[in-house]
Every structure is written in C-alpha cells, then in structure tokens.
Amino acid sequence: xxxxxxxxxxxxxxxxxxxxxxxxxxxxxxxxxxxxxxxxxxxxxxxxxxxxxxxxxxxxxxxxxxxxxxxxxxxxxxxxxxxxxxxxxxxxxxxxxxxxxxxxxxxxxxxxxxxxxxxxxxxxxxxxxxxxxxxxxxxxxxxxxxxxxxxxxxxxxxxxxxxxxxxxxxxxxxxxxxxxxxxxxxxxxxxxxxxxxxxxxxxxxxxxxxxxxxxxxxxxxxxxxxxxxx
Amino acid sequence: xxxxxxxxxxxxxxxxxxxxxxxxxxxxxxxxxxxxxxxxxxxxxxxxxxxxxxxxxxxxxxxxxxxxxxxxxxxxxxxxxxxxxxxxxxxxxxxxxxxxxxxxxxxxxxxxxxxxxxxxxxxxxxxxxxxxxxxxxxxxxxxxxxxxxxxxxxxxxxxxxxxxxxxxxxxxxxxxxxxxxxxxxxxxxxxxxxxxxxxxxxxxxxxxxxxxxxxxxxxxxxxxxxxxxxxxxxxxxxxxxxxxxx
Numbered sequence: 001x002x003x004x005x006x007x008x009x010x011x012x013x014x015x016x017x018x019x020x021x022x023x024x025x026x027x028x029x030x031x032x033x034x035x036x037x038x039x040x041x042x043x044x045x046x047x048x049x050x051x052x053x054x055x056x057x058x059x060x061x062x063x064x065x066x067x068x069x070x071x072x073x074x075x076x077x078x079x080x081x082x083x084x085x086x087x088x089x090x091x092x093x094x095x096x097x098x099x100x101x102x103x104x105x106x107x108x109x110x111x112x113x114x115x116x117x118x119x120x121x122x123x124x125x126x127x128x129x130x131x132x133x134x135x136x137x138x139x140x141x142x143x144x145x146x147x148x149x150x151x152x153x154x155x156x157x158x159x160x161x162x163x164x165x166x167x168x169x170x171x172x173x174x175x176x177x178x179x180x181x182x183x184x185x186x187x188x189x190x191x192x193x194x195x196x197x198x199x200x201x202x203x204x205x206x207x208x209x210x211x212x213x214x215x216x217x218x219x220x221x222x223x224x225x226x227x228x229x230x
Numbered sequence: 231x232x233x234x235x236x237x238x239x240x241x242x243x244x245x246x247x248x249x250x251x252x253x254x255x256x257x258x259x260x261x262x263x264x265x266x267x268x269x270x271x272x273x274x275x276x277x278x279x280x281x282x283x284x285x286x287x288x289x290x291x292x293x294x295x296x297x298x299x300x301x302x303x304x305x306x307x308x309x310x311x312x313x314x315x316x317x318x319x320x321x322x323x324x325x326x327x328x329x330x331x332x333x334x335x336x337x338x339x340x341x342x343x344x345x346x347x348x349x350x351x352x353x354x355x356x357x358x359x360x361x362x363x364x365x366x367x368x369x370x371x372x373x374x375x376x377x378x379x380x381x382x383x384x385x386x387x388x389x390x391x392x393x394x395x396x397x398x399x400x401x402x403x404x405x406x407x408x409x410x411x412x413x414x415x416x417x418x419x420x421x422x423x424x425x426x427x428x429x430x431x432x433x434x435x436x437x438x439x440x441x442x443x444x445x446x447x448x449x450x451x452x453x454x455x456x457x458x459x460x461x462x463x464x465x466x467x468x469x470x471x472x473x474x475x476x
Contacts, residue, residue, distance in 0.1 A: 159375060160378070173392060179403055227388075
C-alpha cells in the first residue's frame with residue numbers, strides 16, 4: 001500500500017487528463033450533442049414556418065432552448081461509464097476532496113459539450129436569420145451559460161447515476177433549475193438585437209456561474225456518495 | 231437543547247408527543263377554516279373592481295403561502311436528516327412533499343379560475359403563475375427521485391439533497407421570472423396594482439392563512455405517525471402497541 005502521492009493539483013490534473021483522453025477517444029459522444037442541436041434547430045422552420053422574419057424574432061429563444069436540451073442530453077453520460085467500470089468508486093476513495101475531482105470532470109464536460117455548442121450556435125443562427133450584431137453575444141452567453149448548466153446538471157447526473165433508467169428523471173430534476181440561466185442567456189441575445197445594453201445580462205450569467213461554482217461541487221460530491229453507497 | 235435534539239431522534243417519543251399535539255391542531259384548523267370561509271365568502275365586502283371573484287384569494291393566497299413554506303420546511307427537514315441523521319425528519323419530509331405539491335396545484339388552479347373573469351383567459355404567463363408552475367415541477371422532481379430508488383435510505387438522502395438544491399434555487403428562479411415578466415409584459419393587459427385591502431377584507435384572509443397552516447401541521451403530524459408505524463413496524467414498541475389495540 002503506497003502512501004497517497006501528490007496534492008490536490010496533481011489529482012485534478014490527472015482527472016482532467018484522463019477524462020479528456022477518454023472523451024476524445026469516444027468522438028461520437030462529443031459529436032452527438034452537436035448533431036442533436038443542429039437537428040432540433042432544423043425542426044423549427046419545418047414545424048413553424050420558413051418565413052425569415054418570423055424565425056428571426058424567435059431565433060434567440062429557439063437557439064438557447066435547443067442548446068440547453070443538447071447539453072441536457074449529454075449529461076447522462078457524465079458519470080455513467082465511470083460508474084459502470086468502477087472508477088467512480090476509486091474517485092471516492094481518493095484522499096483528495098471529491099468536490100474538487102467532480103469539478104474537474106464537470107470542467108471537461110463543459111469543454112467538450114458547452115463550448116462546442118456555443119461555437120456552433122452562430123452558424124445555426126445564420127440559418128434562422130438571426131439579426132446581425134447578436135452573433136458574438138449568442139456565443140458568449142452560451143459559453144457562460146452552459147458552464148452553469150453543466151454544473152447544475154452534474155448534480156442531477158450524480159443523483160441519478162445509480163438508477164438503471166435515470167434519463168427521463170434526470171431531465172425532470174434538472175430542467176426547472178435551468179430556467180434562470182435560460183432567461184438571462186436568451187435575454188442577452190434579445191438585448192443585443194434591440195441594441196440595449198448586454199452587460200447586465202452577461203454579468204448576471206457570470207454571477208449565476210460564480211454561485212454554481214461555489215455550491216454545486218459540494219452537492220455533486222454528496223450526490224455521488226449517495227449513489228455509490230446506496 | 232441537546233437533550234431535546236436527542237429526544238427528537240426517537241420516533242417513539244415523536245409518536246407519543248404528536249398524539250397530544252395533533253387534536254389541538256385539528257380543532258384549530260377546523261375552527262379557523264370554518265370562520266374564515268364563512269366570513270370571507272359571505273360577509274367580507276365585494277371588491278369594487280373585481281366584484282365577488284376576488285374572494286378566490288381566500289383560497290389562493292393561503293395555498294400559495296403553504297406551497298412555498300412546505301418546500302422550505304422540506305429542505306430544512308432534509309438538512310436536519312443529512313446532518314444529524316434524525317430519521318423522523320426524513321419521515322416528515324416524505325409526507326410533506328405530496329401535500330406541498332397539492333397546495334401548489336391548488337394555488338395554480340385557483341389562480342387560473344380567478345384569471346377567467348379578471349384576464350378573460352385561463353392561463354397567462356404571469357410572473358407569479360409561472361414561478362408557481364416551476365415550483366410544482368420542483369416538487370414533482372423530489373417526489374419522483376425519492377420513488378426511483380429501490381433502497382429507501384438512498385432515496386431519502388437523494389431527495390434531501392435535491393430539496394436543498396431546490397430551495398437555494400427558488401429565490402433565484404422567482405427573481406429571474408419576475409425580471410423576465412417585466413421585460414416581456416404583454417401590453418394588452420394592465421393589471422391594476424393591488425389597492426390596500428381594508429380591514430374587513432384582510433382579517434378573514436389572515437384567519438384563512440392561519441387555518442391552512444394549522445391544517446398543514448395537523449395533517450403532517452397525522453401522516454408522520456402512520457409513516458413511523460410503517461417504517462418501525464418490526465420494532466418492539468410498535469408490536470406492543472399493536473397488541474394493546476387488538
């Protein structure tokens with residue numbers, strides 16, 4: 001039995017590296033939310049109307065809701081494979097605090113889900129004839145907002161990872177908690193279209209992220225303990 | 231203080247003390263609800279703008295109060311359960327959840343009924359109705375999560391965590407929905423600001439609120455007692471109790 005080697009930073013770095021490597025080897029899982037995002041956006045003009053003016057007026061909300069659902073869809077796999085192969089138990093046994101290691105996992109999830117969604121959104125914005133001048137705000141608000149979504153969603157994922165069919169339940173738990181982020185995220189894009197100040201919206205999105213960064217890791221750690229020991 | 235907390239740990243003690251408290255709250259609830267209903271529906275003056283339809287607030291406002299307080303009590307019970315491992319706290323949280331969801335539904339439904347004469351429609355994406363709807367989803371999430379676990383202990387702890395996460399989010403959701411509503415407020419409706427209520431409208435409302443709270447406490451005590459019997463069914467004191475009554 002070796003004494004635990006290295007401090008907190010070593011463990012966080014190792015978790016980041018491991019998760020990044022694993023995710024990059026399963027490219028399908030990284031691409032699926034993006035394809036889902038594009039598909040859902042395709043459904044709206046077909047279901048509502050191809051009229052560019054109508055689409056432009058609802059584009060901010062549509063893009064934000066679709067991105068939110070795509071982020072939600074990817075949550076179930078956040079802890080699933082680690083739970084199945086037992087590496088989540090090793091994470092719990094590690095001498096470093098579970099909250100920090102969970103945060104590292106969430107960071108990788110955001111990097112490979114939230115950030116690509118934010119980068120892809122302007123492209124889909126063009127297809128919905130989103131008014132010019134709001135593209136950068138759309139990407140920025142999504143990049144900020146999806147970080148909060150990943151943190152909040154990870155609580156739900158950690159709570160349901162021990163359940164055989166937790167997918168639908170996960171969305172039921174997490175979606176109500178997503179509403180503030182949706183309001184200010186879509187609000188930022190709307191404000192940019194109407195030429196109003198966007199700083200307030202982005203500041204509140206940042207505040208929500210700060211709050212989630214502070215509190216969510218503890219809830220994630222507690223939930224993982226419940227799911228593993230139960 | 232610690233002796234009291236230690237006593238609370240014992241379901242048997244809670245079972246005994248709630249037997250004494252329960253009738254008090256049932257009597258209080260019956261009296262307050264009777265007086266409040268009759269006064270509010272028959273004797274309080276009609277509103278000069280809304281006429282008699284304003285009387286829905288005598289159900290709507292107490293239900294909305296309870297809907298929010300029950301969620302907070304549920305989260306506090308969850309915290310107590312997680313920190314001090316007091317099983318009774320979890321039993322209380324278990325039996326409160328459906329009542330809270332029902333109260334949220336009553337608040338939503340009475341709001342919709344009030345909307346027909348006032349707004350001319352059953353549903354408006356009004357800030358308060360929207361927050362209430364989200365609260366209902368939060369309740370359903372907690373209930374569903376508890377039911378999804380096959381082990382009761384895991385379900386209890388998971389539901390406690392979710393209730394605590396929810397209670398932190400409730401104010402955030404409430405303020406963001408308020409802000410969203412002021413931004414998107416439809417121009418066709420101008421909802422008159424609430425005029426200060428006169429004493430003879432306000433007093434029955436206060437009585438109704440107290441009555442709803444008494445009812446909630448009485449029902450929670452009653453259902454917690456059944457929950458204690460169910461969970462402690464193979465403990466000696468419960469068996470002895472069953473033999474005595476047989």
